[in-house]
Amino acid sequence: DAKTTQPPSMDCAEGRAANLPCNHSTISGNEYVYWYRQIHSQGPQYIIHGLKNNETNEMASLIITEDRKSSTLILPHATLRDTAVYYCIVRFGGSQGNLIFGKGTKLSVKP
Amino acid sequence: GAVVSQHPSRVICKSGTSVKIECRSLDFQATTMFWYRQFPKQSLMLMATSNEGSKATYEQGVEKDKFLINHASLTLSTLTVTSAHPEDSSFYICSADGTRQETQYFGPGTRLLVL
Numbered sequence: 001d002a003k004t005t006q007p008p009s010m011d012c013a014e015g016r017a018a019n020l021p022c023n024h025s026t027i028s029g030n031e032y033v034y035w036y037r038q039i040h041s042q043g044p045q046y047i048i049h050g051l052k053n054n055e056t057n058e059m060a061s062l063i064i065t066e067d068r069k070s071s072t073l074i075l076p077h078a079t080l081r082d083t084a085v086y087y088c089i090v091r092f093g094g095s096q097g098n099l100i101f102g103k104g105t106k107l108s109v110k111p
Numbered sequence: 112g113a114v115v116s117q118h119p120s121r122v123i124c125k126s127g128t129s130v131k132i133e134c135r136s137l138d139f140q141a142t143t144m145f146w147y148r149q150f151p152k153q154s155l156m157l158m159a160t161s162n163e164g165s166k167a168t169y170e171q172g173v174e175k176d177k178f179l180i181n182h183a184s185l186t187l188s189t190l191t192v193t194s195a196h197p198e199d200s201s202f203y204i205c206s207a208d209g210t211r212q213e214t215q216y217f218g219p220g221t222r223l224l225v226l
Contacts, residue, residue, distance in 0.1 A: 044155070044206075046217075049213065
């Protein structure tokens, strides 16, 4: 079973920031938080991952709470092409551990 | 990110025939490859994990004699659906992991329709 909980769906206005929450209250000390997204009929796309520090890359920012029991993925300026299902996954970092996909959050970016 | 390809992107076959799907890591050596299946409106379900040069490890409920996996090189894994039936129709997705990669990278998926 997936070790994360996400809202099933969210809407966001184009150009605004999209903040996608994820609860992972049972995360262990050596597990990372990974985010992927899946645009309709495509394979999942890696977005970002982190252990305990906040992370930022060209796609998004990842904010992890101090107790690591929850995190938020931030898309700073959502576009229509960001409409997808976003998956929050916890697993061991590096080349270890399977990715167990939950149901994710369906983000709809609206004009 | 790293690039993983799949071929074919879609295939239609008759019931009882076998179908082979290829997964290639194009710019890195994949020590481990994973095969997932996704039914409409559902999430990805891991089918099996394969390491180069060794037998695949199948998830519970996945028939190893029906879904044959070969990981003969560090850049290629194949999934063969043997004696396909309509209920095998699904979206099959592979991913690859390398020692220098921080995470798995996914292929674009193969849509299989069994008539």
